Amino acid sequence: MSGLRDALTKGFGDAVLSFEGEGRDQAALVKPEAARDVLRALKDSGFNMLVDLTAVDFSRYGQDLPPGVTATNPAPEGSRFRLTYRLMKLGATEGLVLGRLAVHCWIVDDRGPASVKDLWPNADWLEREIWDMFGVKFSDRPGIKRLLLYEEFVGHPLRKDYPINKRQPLIGPKDERPRERLTGADLRPRIVP
């Protein structure tokens, strides 16, 4: 699959920041403004299926780790969310996986890249889900609607700063203050010198 690496790095120059892994786990990191073009080129080169599109909120990555564990936050300055487009090249006649590729892109604030729903129609729902859960907007979809939650819902629950049990009921008792959930760090026995 080194052909893919060459094609990407040569064809797009700086827009492809890195390319790592091999086989099933290969992943490319691209700039958000070029994401759509790269994805279009990949689709033309045979990646006919968008297997998944998801995001990760890296704002608390590596914080409050237990002693002895270190992890550096890979997020560049000013970025918090990383989108992952997971592509697959499926041989339609023999039903074999000819290649898998994850395309990551770090986005600035909550401004996502351009939509790819015209390339793969299932991106429509996936992008709506990402807006719903993370509050990431896609640049050419200004009026995007929520998918899983209701329009009255305020906030985006999969952001790390949204408390898991902050409820916003449509009917029924209002204001149940979110209870503090104990984290592992709270319960870890501490040795006081």
Next chain:
Amino acid sequence: MEELTTPGVLTSQLDAAVGWARKYSIFQYPFVTACCGMEYMATASSHYDMDRFGAGFPRFSPRQADVLFVVGTISHKMAPVLKRIYDQMTSPKWVVAFGVCTCTGGFYDDYSTVQGIDTIIPVDLYIPGCPPRPEAVLQGLMMLQEKIQKQGRTVAK
């Protein structure tokens, strides 16, 4: 009619008769949303056979049903729908909370799940379990029948 509503031998007999008739002709409305639906299916089908208890006939219109089985997690998005279906049912009506999610929210203590349907509608019977085994459902059904028998003509709601 006057003497029928005053307490006496005849009325208590009538209460018993009405209760008996009602408890063995439960028309249920299965409000199936989630995993518990699998156990609901198992209970309603031939192996466990809810029909033995006179509750074998699901009516898929709330207006024709008298027991609302709320089967599965109710999310906040779903809650108004549940309330509306409850309101559409005619009295006398009973509600069964099937599974721990409907009883208390279960282990879904999160932003999207209603923490027990009794915060929205009144509940007559709770069947805990995640999901409850068919035997538990049948026991719950028998307890509901007991309750219906005791209520007689007095309907609380």
Next chain:
Amino acid sequence: MTVTRESKTFMLNMGPQHPAMHGVIRLVLELEGEKVVDCDVQIGYLHRAFEKHAENEPWNNVIPWTDRLNYVSPLINNVGYCMAVEKLSGLQVPERGLYVRTIACEISRVTDHLTCLGASAMELGALSVFLYMIKAREWLYQLVDKLTGARITTSYTRVGGVKSDLPPGFEEELLKVFGQVRETLGEVDALLTKNRIFVDRMSGVGVLSQADALGYGITGPMLRSTGIPFDLRRAEPYLVYDRVDFEIPVGATGDNYDRYLVRMAEMEQSMRIVEQCFRQIPPGPHSLTERQMVDAGVMADLGKHGETGKIWGAQAETDPTLEGSGRGCRTAVAASAPRYNLPVKEEVYGSIEGLMRHFEIVMWGRGINPPAGETYVAVEGGNGELGFHIVSDGRDRPYRVRCRPPCFFNMSALRKLIVGGSVADIIPTFGSVNMIAGELDR
């Protein structure tokens, strides 16, 4: 006076609680008479925050939540999640564990297809088919109960293996049940496959083209019904699927009838896989003849008094819920990785080190710590490619778990399948898509 008749459309709301749809979904239909002109599919009525919960729970505690994703085939979800964590941690499940997982997955696939076909047949008016299918599923559930301790919410796997070994006599019982399931499938086949009413309602309805299937990311039986023989068990073999022989049934036109046929054929293949697994599986501890059994309470007392010599090599007679997790059993089905696996019960009862190790793993805030990194693992679920994308930063809980639910992609194509058809066609199409709300909305 002249009367002009204009073509007018009207809206019809179907769901989220509709009797002929086994799942919570809302279809806002625009109709012109019987014909569906447009449709808005609204989902999210069973959103239960799986991904948020997974971020707040230790690694092993996420497993019960995965049961409730696709609650018709929970064992496949368990296996998929654990495989992802194992890939991140570099754990290798022993041979017997792999076979046990394969057997569990295939039982789940049969129950999945039984439920799907039974429910969709019921919605077309064939109630007796539903009763037959559920009867067959009931036999399998009772065996799943025996294997895992629960009928539906199984939580059978652990990171590094499975909870316990196969119970004694499981093979004979399962093979006997398969005979009964085959008989039931024969009955259903006789009732439906050439039934004029059934074929008329299914055939040529809800047609999905290959191009659409690929564009919408559809996998599983729905993709295979269009004629693409894509099955992850064959394309990217995991567990022991590369050592068993099975066929991938495919359809031709991608309509509802093909989806029905594909599912019917897949159940037979799943049963074949299980039978081959039983022929190949390495012998387990239950086939040992000489065992010294000691009551678990007695063993704990002896251990407390330091008289470990008396219980050395003995096996604890445990509660039925812990059956299969004792000495010999656990090592056969779970990786030997002390940082990840619970110690066998004999060590927990009989030695302080075992007890400490047990608590190190089950205590909140301790538990297992896979290394920082991320991975994606996909397995063939009941509806298609079930993927878990896991991000870890080295703590005792996942940083993020993304479930790639196959249903979600199948459902995103639903609009395409029902627009242009009539209202009555929605029911068989919806049934054959096999929406599972728990997985769709997570």
